[in-house]
Amino acid sequence: MFVKPALLAALLITATTQSALALDYPSAARQPVVNTYHGVAVTDDYQWLEDGDSAATRKWVAGENALSRQWLDAVPGRAALHTQINALITSNSNAYFDLVERGGVWFAMKRQPPKQQPLLVTLSNPDDLASEKVVLDPNTLSADGTVTIDFYMPSNDGGKVAVSLSEKGSEDGTLHVFDTATGKDSGDRVPRAAYPTGGGTVAWDSNGSGLYYTRYPAPGERAEADIHFYQQVYFHALGTDARKDRYEAGKDFPRIAETRLSASRDGRYLAVMVANGDGGDAALYFKNTAGGGWRKLAADADGVKNAVFGEDGYLYLLSRAAAPRGKVLRLDLRKPDLAHAQTVMAQGEGTIDHFVVGKGRLYVAELVGGPSQLLEVDLRTKAQRVLPTPAVSGVDDLAVDARGRVLAHVTSYLNPMAWYSVDDNTLNKTALAVTSAADYGDSEIVREFATSKDGTQIPLNILKRKGTKLDGSNPTLLYGYGGYGVSMTPFFSAASRVWLARGGVYVIANIRGGGEFGEAWHLAGNLTHKQTVFDDFIASAQYLEKAGYTSPQKLAIMGGSNGGLLMGAALTQRPDLYRAVVSSVGIYDMLRVELDPNGAFNVTEFGSVKDPAQFAALYAYSPLHHVKDGTAYPSILMLTGDHDGRVNPAHSRKMIARLQAANPSGNPVLLRTSASSGHGMGTALSELIDQVTDQYAFLMHELGMAIE
Known part of the structure; x- marks a missing residue:
């Protein structure tokens, strides 16, 4: 059934040799099922793969994983690439995020390579790292590093902290309460406080004796199909049985409610x-x-x-x-x-992303097409001024203490993230700043614009080494998302250095469907307008080729989740534009997505097959239904996780089975399924490094880049 590892290694010496291979994929039987929508009969050959627990599906997934592992491990230089990526990522100094101040104490999540999961810590202030104390290290809670902190919230006096914990990227969270000073677990256990469908949050009462929290139905309260819906608000008194918690609100909330709690500082x-x-x-x-x-x-x-x-x-x-x-x-x-x-x-002119309230002033992170600026607004006079931040950077979080001191978390494509204190029209870097062995001193970020099908200008953030020649020869990776009003803001990636070091160009497109230019930008790529998102991305690829950055044989594309849908649409609509595709935890069957455990939550973004106009739009671009037999598709690697509660892994299974059956090109079409992760949240560091290595090894090999 499979190509033997030794033979595969010999055949992987050159990209051209590998591209001509016809891999012996695991057999996926076509078992046609006809579904009818508004009089339109649609045949689904691989509906049986939706049952992730069936013996046939498990056997097929195991076969796909074995073949993918053989192929990826045989890529010349992969082991050395893994070593380099591991060194770059674990070289990052400690990173602090999700800052909250209560009772004069700063709480933070701390990413501390090579630890598998972030820790919860406290500091007396952001300039005194010596004052740091660990409240909870989830790495001590499991041998394989798969227990993670979903979210936390300290009590108003800072003496206690509520923490949601889950396993293997499931985001299926149970609340625990810890003493801040000692890290001692109170023994309180509040189940069903978080899940991927609606998330989860907590807010404390005024004296720290109990907390309000988001709660999903208990077994027997709702039908099994509704167990991860109908999120409501309950109150838990510390030291009591969670089964006796008091209902607060939510009986009139919608089935697909996503509920966020907050409280004033005094509760x-x-x-x-x-x-x-x-x-x-x-x-x-x-x-x-x-x-x-x-x-x-x-x-x-x-x-x-x-x-x-x-x-x-x-x-x-x-x-x-x-x-x-x-x-x-x-x-x-x-x-x-x-x-x-x-x-x-x-x-x-800009788009308000988020804000905090300081003493007499409002501090606003305002998007300007992808990057953002920080505004200070006088609440008395309403006068505004722009505070200085690095060029093409993002203010992706803000925090404020009881005295009104404001901290801004700033990052860019070229420099690691850091927390800055906002002081008298200046930003001063605190001790909470990341250093990295990934040096982009020889690189630059430029903003250029592609013209979409309808004439709209689409911003492109192009990360490249200085002096890169625009002769069409550069291996180029184009990344996109385009949905839910989520904006592609600047980020620092240590691992991306391996791409630039080998002559690669990395491009992030601010396509419609996101929120880079406000809600109108989002709605232009929403519901029946979703094709606009794909048009923008295709136009971005065409621009990069016309501008001399790359060529179809040197262009790869990448996306995940909603960006995985983008990958599916891009490769089925214009397979000729790209040499390779990497798609993670993607959505590909748009006619059955709302039947998934999390599917109903996506109807506001994609629409429903129950609506004739929305069905027509969904069917017109649904990637699974536009795979055509005999089409020469680019090389494809899809990644998914067994514990993904946001996007059903069945989408990846069905799409890969269909592509493998249709594709005569000989280009590899691979599926990598992780047994220890989900949608990405809570993924252990070692698994994340393995995933990144596989993605880059695949892309570099298929684009003919020298890996070693």
């Missing part, structure tokens, strides 16, 4: 943002714990997207009502009423 006021599915409209609920029940402050149609408590007795709202790029409103907590909201920041 007196609570806010709950309830989104109707991924990227859907949101409602806002409010409670004064000193008296009174929950109040609905904003309905789905009111355009409120986020709520932030200030230290000044106000609740600040990010609204997109008549402002697709966003505006900031302010409500008096003593008498909150959306009808009486004050506008403290009107819509501007």
Whole structure:
């Protein structure tokens, strides 16, 4: 059934030899099932692969994994590449993220290579690393490093911290409570507090005796099909049985609610943002714990997207009502009423991404087409000023303490991330800054624009070595996402250095479907307009070839999740444009995606086959249904994880089976399924390094790059 490893190694000496191989793929029987939508009969030959627990599926996956492992391990130089990538990633100094200050103590997640999972730590301040104390090291909770922290929230005095823990990337979280000073586990266990469908959050009461949390139905409360839906808010008193927790709110929330809790610093006021599915409209609920029940402050149609408590007795709202790029409103907590909201920041040229409230000022991370800038807004005069940040950088997080000190997390394509203290119109780097052995001193980032099918200008962030010749010979990797209003903002990757060191060019496209230019940019690639996303990406590939960066034989594309859908559409619509494709945890069968465990949450982004117009749009681009027999497809590597609760691994199984049956080109079509990870969150560091190595080894080999 398989090519023998020794023979495969001999055949992998050159890319041209390998490309001519016809691999002996595991047999995937065609078992036609006809599904009918609005009078249209659609045949699905591989519906049987949706059953991940069947013996036939498990045998086929094992065969695919064996073949992929043989192929990838036989790539000349892969072992050395793994060593180099491992050294680059583990050379990064400690990275701190998700900062929260409570009771004069800074809490943070700490990524500490080579530890498999991030730790939860505290610091007296961001400039004193010697004050760091470990509250919880999840690496001590499992031998294989697969227990991870999903999220955490300290009590208002900082004395306790609630932590959601899950295993193997499942994001199926149970709440635990730890003493901050000693790290001692209180013994509280609150199950069903998090899951990939709607996520999970926590907010403490005013005196730290209990916490409000998002809760999924217990067995028997709902039908099995609804067990990861109908997220509600409950209250848990510390030291009590979680089965007796008090219901708070949510009986009127939608089935696909994604609920985010927050509390004022003193715990007196609570806010709950309830989104109707991924990227859907949101409602806002409010409670004064000193008296009174929950109040609905904003309905789905009111355009409120986020709520932030200030230290000044106000609740600040990010609204997109008549402002697709966003505006900031302010409500008096003593008498909150959306009808009486004050506008403290009107819509501007940029797109408001997130913000915090300091003393008398608002600090806003504002997107400008992908990169972002940091604005300071005087809440009294409403005057604005732009604070200095590095060129083509991103302000991807903001944190504030009780005194109003603001920290900004800034990163770029060329420099590692760092937390900066915002002081009098300047940003001063704190001790929470990453150093890396990945040196991009010989590189540059340029912003250029591709023209899409309808004439829209699409920004491209092009990372390359200085002096790169535009003669069409450069191996180029084009990355995209395009969905849910998620923006492709600047990021630093130590591993990408191996690509540039071998003459590669790395390009990130800010295509529609994201939020780089506000909600209008998102909606232009949403629902029945999804084809626009693919048009933008294809235009980006064509631009890179016309501008002399690369050629079809030297161009590879990469994406994951919704970006995996993008990969599927790009390779089926224009297989001639690329030499190789890497797609991770992708969605490929658009006619059955809403039947997946997480599928209903995606209807607000993709649409439903129940709607005739939306079905027509879905069927028109669904990658699985546009694989054509006899088409010469590029080399393809797909990755998925057994514990993915966000995208059903069956999508990758069905797509690979269909491509292997259709493709006569001899280019490899491989599936790599991880038994120890899910959608990506919580993946152990060693597994992540293995995945990155396989991706680069595959791409470099297929583009004819020298790996050693």
